[in-house]
Amino acid sequence: MSTMTTEPRGPARALLLNGAARRVAARLCDVLLVLVVLAGADRADSELDLVVGGLMALCLLLRRRRPGAVLAAVLALGAAQFALHGLSDTQPTTVPAPYDVAVLFAMMSVVHHSRAAWMPYAAGVTVLTASALGATGVPGTGMEPFLHSWQDLTLLWGMTIAVWLLAYSLQARRLYAESQAARARQAERERAHLVRIATAEERAEIARELHDVVAHSLAVMTLQADGAGYVLRTSPDAAAAALKVIAATGRDAIDDMHRIVRVLRHGDGDGGGPDTAPRRKAVTLGEIHTAVARARAAGLSVGLSIETGEERLTAAEQVTAFRIVQESLTNVLRHAGTGAKADVRLWEERDVLLVTVVDDGGGRLSHDGDARVARRGGNGLVGMRERAELAGGGLEAGPRLGPGWRVCARIPRRMDDDAGERNDPGGRG
Incomplete structure (x- = not known):
């Protein structure tokens, strides 16, 4: 910068x-x-x-x-x-x-x-x-x-009018020059303002990407490592399975980090030729199954219901839905712990994609700290809310009646004439 x-x-x-x-x-x-x-x-x-x-x-x-x-x-x-x-x-x-x-x-x-x-x-x-x-x-x-004589008066008046017209033309040029200078200064201010806005948006984008990659991956890896440590001697097969999950999650996180770094170095896909430009990861609704499988492997009991198809959603809508589900499951792992139950549901209602993630909090009531987080919003909640708002929708998150937490996102669907965009793999992963 x-x-x-x-x-x-x-x-x-x-x-x-x-x-x-x-x-x-x-x-x-x-x-x-x-x-x-x-x-x-x-x-x-x-x-x-x-x-x-x-x-x-x-x-x-x-x-x-x-x-x-x-x-x-x-x-x-x-x-x-x-x-x-x-x-x-x-x-x-x-x-x-x-x-x-x-x-x-x-x-x-x-x-x-x-x-x-x-x-x-x-x-x-x-x-x-x-x-x-x-x-x-x-x-x-x-x-x-x-x-x-009147001829003298006419000559004097003619001279006066000529001088007046000359001065008037000079005034018009002066006002034009001042307006051009003011426009140039205004253009400089607007350009600097646009640069600041673009920089802030890019920093927010990078922050969301890093949080989605690091927070989710580390939460899964930490829980799997803890579980493997508990069953290392009593159940070597379960420990080996946990280590495989840790390795797979780590490799995916490293791939995502490399992709983000390439975007930072080369720009948004416009640096270098077609062989050197960074490729964005194609994210679809199928990635939700992977996130749910990892949450289950980490000890959560997750129910999944997807009542829509990938062909009905644009790439951006699928990415938004996936990131909201991923972050919600990460929060369940972090706050409710293993053994908690969560239900993930995606369905359409009046051209609006609804995404809900509801958990039972591991049977524990929400604490005051959880309520404060709901009002203020941590990094994860802020990122989910920003993604939903960028898609033109909104997000509600907070403790539900009794134990547990509820996240509900509304993502307006594009019209059918955007079908060509739905198969575009250039969504932000």
């Missing part, structure tokens, strides 16, 4: 680097605009033009953070420039002046950087209205118009 890091990779990292380059370019652009406005103020005729133009240039330094306030300040300075030109005989300011281009720069900043949807349109209408007032003058104040 790889260690998760917070450093962005792939598209997110590329967009981040491009964003850093854009920030540097943006700062250079701000400096360039300020220099253009200051150069225009320096070329004007009056010293006050340098003051007004310099203030406009200083306002533009904040155009990215406060675009609306910058536009209002620049328009106010333009109105002051207009008023000083019309109210003074000495014409301390020049109208129009080259530094008035700051108004277009401020409007462009509002369109490009504002977050409110209405502000770009309000900025365009405000600048167009201010241009019209400049063309007609302000009656009653003595301010004379600085545009002398």
